[in-house]
Each structure stands twice: as C-alpha cells, then as structure tokens.
Amino acid sequence: MQIPFEPTVFGYQLNSHLILEYLAFFIGFRYYVYLKRKQTDAISSNNRLSIILGAALGALIGSRLVGVLENPMIEFTTQNLLQLVNTKTIMGGLFGGLLGVELIKKIIGEKQSSGDLFVFPIIVGIFIGRIGCFLSGINEFTYGKVTNSVFGMDLGDGLLRHPTSLYELVFLVILYFGMKWVQKNSNLKNGDLFKLFMLSYFGFRFGIEFLKPNVFYVFGLSSIQILCVICWLYYYKFNHQNLKNAS
Template sequence: MNIPYEPIVFGYNINIHLILEYLAFFIAFRYYVFLRRKSNDIISSNNRLSIILGAALGALIGSRLVGFLENPLVSLSQENIIQLLNTKTIMGGLFGGLLGVEIAKKLIGETESSGDLFVLPIILGIFIGRIGCFLSGINEFTYGVETTSIFGMNLGDGLLRHPIALYELLFLIILFFGLKHNRYKPHLKNGDLFKLFMISYFTFRFFIEFLKPNVFYFLSLSTIQILCLICLLYYHKTILNIFKNAR
C-alpha cells in the first residue's frame, strides 16, 4: 500500500481521510450514547442536549479559527480563501468545544461537571481520524520533519519523515486504556477525568509539535503550541493538585 492511500472505487478517487473523519464522528457519538445509557447521568436530557450543542458550535468555531491562525500570512486568493474555510484542527475544536460547553452551562444554569462522559468517545473519534491522517501522508499537515532514525517513513514525497500520526495513535491507545482503567477511582471527582484528558493530550501535542515542519512561529512557538499553553494555564489549579498529590 502506497501513502498517500487513494483508493479508486467504481472509477472515482476516494478521499479516505474524509470518510474516516465522518466515521469518527458517527462511531464516537454512538459510543457516547452507549456509555450514557450505562451510566447514572446526573444532568437532565434537556441540559445535556444544550451542552452538546454548545460543544458542537464551540468546536466548529475553534477548529476553523485555530486552523486559520496556523498560517495567517497566506495570500488572499480565491483558491486560498476556500482552502482556509475548509481548514480545521482538532486542537481548536477541543478547546473551542470546552469554551462552548462552559458558555452553554452558564446560560442554562447547569453547575454539574459534564465532560467525563465525553472523554472516551472523544479519544476514539480522534484515533479513527488520525488513521485517516496517516493514510493521507503529506496531503494532511500531520507529518513530521525529515529524520534519519529508524522511525522515518516515506509519506509520499520520497523523504524519510517522522510519522507524527502513528506516534499519536500509540499515545491515544495508552491514554484511552489508562483513563478507562482509572475512571472509577475514588479519589477522582466528577469532571476530573475530562481535565486529565485535556491536560494529557495538550501536553503531548505541545511536545510533538517540535517534530512538525511548522512555518509560522510566535515567540518561537507554533500556533498549536501557544494554544496548548493556554489550555494548560486554564487547568493550572488541577496541574498543581496533581503535583501536590504526587509528592
């Protein structure tokens, strides 16, 4: 199998990344519904629906905004504008979704933490989407810089590069089973699982960005890395508690 993987079905080139992206949304949502049926959700169905809508709207805006900020100096031709409108990133989606949920909860007066039920479905969805990123090779900006290490792969341009998507797939497997195993620990309060997910994933993405060929930097950091720092600052109290409990 060559990468980028572009299968032809009935004479048509299939965008495997787009198909897996839609599949990720579908499977992640069905997994969420399954988990909610098995759990004693203390949030009413109406409030939960409002929270989901807030998350979806926040994720839509955040993913597009951060996707644009990854390359803000692009020339404003018609082709580039269309490309920018289609650009999105999971990091902006996650943080935008977080803000969307918090705004929705304020509007409806919901005070209970709502994120724990989303954690495992989100990880599963990202995992499926990242498979599509890997199969797309250099057609998606999830590839790494050139390397002479044993991990180098030809992702479509004849150069040996870090397979960033594969690194993330391995990390997501560890994160999924680690959080799933610990989700019922007595020391975890409602909402802690989601906080641990966000802190773990954004920390991972901060460091993995150093292996990507980013072209736009501010203060020697990429847009994604700056967003990661903002997210970690948002959860600074939780991070301090983690270090305190570790000692």
C-alpha cells in the first residue's frame, strides 16, 4: 500500500482522512449513545443535551484556534487564510470542549460531573481519526521527524520518518484497556475517569511532540506542548489531591 493512500473508486479519488474523520464522529457518537443507555445518567436529558452542545461548540473553536497557533507566524494571504480556517487539532478540540462544557454547566446550574460517559467514545473516535492521519502521510501534519531508527517509514516524501500516528494508535489501545481496568477496579469519584484520561492523553502528546518537526516554539516548547502544560495546571488540584491520598 502506498502512502498517502487515496484510492480511486468509480473514477473519483477518495480522501481517506476525511472519510475516516467523519466515521470517527459517527461511531464515537453511537458508542456514547450505547453507553448512555446501559447506565443511569445523573444528569437530566435537557442538561445533557446542553452539555453536548457546549462541548461541540467549544471543540469547534478550540480545535481551530490551537491549529492556528501551531504556526502563528504564517503570512496572512488569501490562500493561507483558507488553509488556516481548515486547520484543526484534536488537542484544541478536547480542551476547548472541556471549557465549553464547564461554561454551559455554570450557565444551567449543573453540578454533576459529566465527562466519564465521553471517555471511551473519545478514545475510539481519536483512534479511527488517527488511522486517517497515518494513511494521509505527509499530507497531514501528524508525521514525525526524519529518523534512522528501525521504526522509520516512508510517508510519501521518500524519507524515513517516525510514524507518530502509529505510535499513537498503540498508545490509544493501551489507554482504552487501561481506563477499562481503572473503571472496574478503582473507586473513583464521578468525573475522575475523564480527568485521568485527559492527563494521560495530554501527557502522551507532550512527549510525542518531540518527535515531530514543529516550526514554532516558545520556551523550547511547541504550541501543543504548551497546551498540555496548561491542561495539567488546570487539573493541578486533582493531581495534588490524588497524590496526597496515595501517600
């Protein structure tokens, strides 16, 4: 199979990344609906709908904003502006969605934690989306630096690069089953599973960014890594409390 993988069907060249991106949203949402039916939701249907809308709006804004911040020095031409509008990142989507949910919950007065139901659908959705990123090769800015290691792959430009999307797929499988184990064997409070997911995923992304050819740095960190630090600071109280309980 050649990468980028863009098969032609009935004379039309398919965008595998776009197809898998839509599939990720569809399967992730259906998985969420399935999980919601299996357990009692402490949040009313109306409030849950408001929370989902808040998450969607926050994710939309956050994914685009952080996507732009990955290369803020780009020249503002018409062509570049169109590219920036279409640029998005799951990291901004996750953190923007988190902020959108918290804002909506304050508006509607909802006190219950709402994130645990989203954990596994999000992981599955990211997994499917990352397959699309891998198949897109260098057409998507998710590839790694040039490497001489045994893991190097030609992603479409004739150079051996770190297949960071594949690394993430392996991590997501481990994360999925790890979260399942934690859910079954730990007495976490409502909302703690989502916090653990965010801390774990953002921690992984902080590390994997060192293998990517980023072009914009602040204090030696990429925009994504700075967002990871912000996320960890956001959950500092949770980290501190759990470390205290463990000691």
